[in-house]
Amino acid sequence: MTTRTRPAIKGRGSTGYLPGRFAVTTADAVDDGWHDADTEGDPSSSPHTVLHEEVARSVITRNSSPDIPFEQSLNPYRGCEHGCSYCFARPSHAYLDLSPGLDFETRIFAKTNAPLILRQELSKRGYRPSPISLGINTDAYQPTERKLQLTRRILEVLAETKHPVSLITKNALIERDLDLLAPMARENLVHVYLSITTLDNGLSSRLEPRASAPHSRLKTVARLSEAGVPVGVMFAPVIPWVNDHELEAVLEASRDAGATAAGYVLLRLPHEVAPLFRDWLQAHLPDRAAHVMSTVQQQRGGRDYDSRFGTRLRGEGVYADLLARRFALALKRFGFEGRRHPPFDCTRFVPPRAASPQGELF
Incomplete structure (x- = not known):
């Protein structure tokens, strides 16, 4: 399954509409001579973002993966306008019979009732609090959040109930919610990580075209830290021969900004992400595309991706081992080694009270 190699689309991470793996029929643009196939006649030449409302029946997702350090997550949005070319969540749009390519970053689904449903789920008898990871599959602070404020309303519910998150x-937009995050931090109810993939603005604008610029993310790290919010950095994903040489520089800059924890994840290319990323390489870095994918496959047992627990986030082989050693040395060098965010306090949780037609007496 591959896409037709096309020129890069300004402001987008995908180069076209890759059909999802469940699609029964597919369509392909054909130049009939009436238009320039790469511009006016091709709807993918200037795709606009379309927002859809999704009415959710439930919002808390339970996780049992041994690779992931959380049991519960919540995603206010499906799809992500940041348009990161490497996003492991792109294949989820195939379940909606939409393209994991341009549709994923231009057809955004907002769970507009998520704050209400979250309140209902937290009030259920027998609910036991466990930290909720917010915006794991797609970014909870992507551009549409500025208008919809779903993430903020969810945080308001979590702050009210003293639930860890x-x-x-x-996205630097998270600074908007410092009035909620800072008080929660004082009660050990919140941890924040900024994903910083590169310090090169030019590379960032191609890898993750609608995310905040690297210097803006570092400023956000500093502002969160100054407000007393435990903040770390994720150097993720590590892409061989694209951004891997920046590992130490990113950790040092993040340390200087106030980050107290750090992690990394190796590039993951499940399902449709592999052909999409291959097309991105051909459009932006054709001179090293073959070398990048060869190294990726060396870490994945000769394939584009290996989904096994224990290896999918770190890979295996010579390159993966060297990367792990580099990261460990960088942690020690920049003072991250042995440092941990304060543990979450789940004992403060107060279930939300159901609304009563009689009102409140006290």
């Missing part, structure tokens, strides 16, 4: 984002 962790967040990871590529």
Whole structure:
């Protein structure tokens, strides 16, 4: 399954509409001579973002993967306008019979009733609090959040009920919610990670075209840290021969900004992400595309991706081992080694009270 190699689309991470793996029929643009196939006649030449409302029946997702350090997650949005070319969540749009390519970053589904449903789920008898990771599959602070404020309303519910939450984002918009995050931090109810993939603005604008620029993310790390919010950095994903040489520089800059924890994840290319990323390489880095994918496959047992627990986030082989050693040395060098965010306090949780037609007496 491959896409037709096309020129890069300004402001987008995909180069075309890759059919999802469940698609029964597919369509392909054909130049009939009436238009320039790469511009006016091709709808993918200037795709606009379309927002859809999704009415959710439930919002808390339970996780049992041994690779992931959380049991519960919540995603206010499906799809992500940041348009990261490597996003492991792209294949989820195939379940909606949409393209994991341009549709994933232009057809955004917002769970507009998520704050209400979250309140209902937290009030259920027998609910036991466990930290909720907010925006794991797609970024909870992507551009449409500025208008919809779904993430903020969810945080308001979590702050009211004193429920622990962790967040990871590529967007400086999280600073908007410091009035909620800072008080929660004082009660050990929140951890935040900024995903910083590169310090090169030019590379960032191609890898993750609608995310905040690297210097903006570092400023966000500093502002969160100054407000007392435990903040870390994720150097993710590590892409061989694209950004891997920046590992130490990113960790040092993040340390200087106030980050107190760090992690990394190796590039993951499940399902449709592999052909999409191959097309991205051909459009932006054709001179090293073959070398990048060869190294990726060396870490994945000769394939584009290996989904086994224990190896899918770190890979295996010579390159993966060297990367792990580099990271360990960088942690020690920049003072991250042995440092941990304060543990979450789940004992403060107060279930939300159901609304009563009689109102409140006290």
